[in-house]
Amino acid sequence: MNARQSRSILIHCLAILLILPILAFAATAKPTEPANAALTVTTVIPRVETWPITIPANGSLSAWQEAVVAAEIGGLRVVALSADVGSVVKRGDELARLAQETVLADLALQEARVEQARAALSEAQDNGRRARELAGRPTLSEQQSKQYLVAEESAKANLAAAEAQLRGQQIRLDQTHIRAVDDGVISSRSVTLGSVVQAGAELFRLVRQNRIEWRAEVMADQLAQIRPGQAARIRLGGGILNGVVRMPAPTFDPATRLALVYIDLTDPGAARAGDFARGEIIVGESSALTVPESVVVWRDGNSYVFAVGDDRHVIQHKIVTGRRADNRVEIVSGLTAPVPLVMTGGAFLNDGDSVRLAATDPAAVTHP
Numbered sequence: 001m002n003a004r005q006s007r008s009i010l011i012h013c014l015a016i017l018l019i020l021p022i023l024a025f026a027a028t029a030k031p032t033e034p035a036n037a038a039l040t041v042t043t044v045i046p047r048v049e050t051w052p053i054t055i056p057a058n059g060s061l062s063a064w065q066e067a068v069v070a071a072e073i074g075g076l077r078v079v080a081l082s083a084d085v086g087s088v089v090k091r092g093d094e095l096a097r098l099a100q101e102t103v104l105a106d107l108a109l110q111e112a113r114v115e116q117a118r119a120a121l122s123e124a125q126d127n128g129r130r131a132r133e134l135a136g137r138p139t140l141s142e143q144q145s146k147q148y149l150v151a152e153e154s155a156k157a158n159l160a161a162a163e164a165q166l167r168g169q170q171i172r173l174d175q176t177h178i179r180a181v182d183d184g185v186i187s188s189r190s191v192t193l194g195s196v197v198q199a200g201a202e203l204f205r206l207v208r209q210n211r212i213e214w215r216a217e218v219m220a221d222q223l224a225q226i227r228p229g230q231a232a233r234i235r236l237g238g239g240i241l242n243g244v245v246r247m248p249a250p251t252f253d254p255a256t257r258l259a260l261v262y263i264d265l266t267d268p269g270a271a272r273a274g275d276f277a278r279g280e281i282i283v284g285e286s287s288a289l290t291v292p293e294s295v296v297v298w299r300d301g302n303s304y305v306f307a308v309g310d311d312r313h314v315i316q317h318k319i320v321t322g323r324r325a326d327n328r329v330e331i332v333s334g335l336t337a338p339v340p341l342v343m344t345g346g347a348f349l350n351d352g353d354s355v356r357l358a359a360t361d362p363a364a365v366t367h368p
Contacts (some may be wrong), residue, residue, distance in 0.1 A: 064211035075200035128152035
């Protein structure tokens with residue numbers, strides 16, 4: 001081997017030694033991002049959660065029960081009003097008062113009649129006692145003796161009747177005080193100061209115990225799933241009220257073919273009878289594959305999500321969505337496994353586009 005051949009071999013060996021590290025580095029280096037990436041995206045992993053099964057409904061808010069406060073005595077003038085619409089009252093509170101002059105006069109008259117009856121009874125009892133003492137003696141005839149005894153019994157009956165009439169007048173006097181028949185809130189007032197009321201006339205109306213219920217309208221197939229005691233959520237005025245199903249109606253409205261579900265509000269808060277509300281009745285729980293709402297893209301009336309493949313190309317999946325809660329949406333079908341999905345910006349992507357990956361949102365990643 002001459003010097004030229006030795007030099008050539010040496011040069012080839014040095015070239016191989018220089019190329020081997022480069023090849024080894026190329027083999028271990030991470031794949032580079034596509035040069036023509038359409039968008040830089042953040043990915044999120046769908047997560048499995050336990051979500052309530054709900055039945056959406058709407059309906060009006062109504063008083064659980066209303067109580068009518070009416071006059072029990074007639075022909076008297078209203079001389080005082082102690083309550084108005086919105087007043088919170090307790091059972092027995094005075095709401096209004098009627099004039100008492102004539103009732104007091106009748107009461108005094110009846111008290112005098114009771115005293116007369118007592119005096120007559122005292123005299124009759126003395127005669128009766130004398131008749132019993134002289135029974136069988138010639139000084140008092142049998143007929144006269146019987147008359148005294150009958151007069152004594154008659155006087156007792158007259159006193160009892162006079163006392164009963166006195167109690168009636170005392171009741172009439174108490175009826176001049178118009179009182180609340182239950183705890184609650186006054187919802188209407190139809191009496192004015194100075195008006196003369198008649199017996200049986202409605203003066204006030206109150207919401208008993210301030211209980212408000214939501215009368216939700218549901219269809220026949222939904223009614224079959226509803227049971228007393230189930231929870232409900234009512235949306236009203238930007239807030240959420242909690243409720244409990246008291247009972248589903250036993251019949252359907254023949255005009256609308258809808259049935260009512262009576263739901264007691266746990267805390268009515270600012271709810272008022274006559275208002276309209278929407279909400280849902282919770283009839284159970286089930287597992288749900290959920291993603292943030294921003295993941296779902298709506299196109300041509302359909303819902304899509306974009307999965308990111310290992311080669312940094314997106315794959316478009318047509319999905320069917322279900323329940324929604326807390327800015328998340330359930331994927332019912334169309335996605336068989338929890339794969340990385342484009343978090344935002346999906347509206348600017350098409351199937352097969354290449355993307356660059358930003359850091360995955362750790363708060364949104366939950367492995368099922």
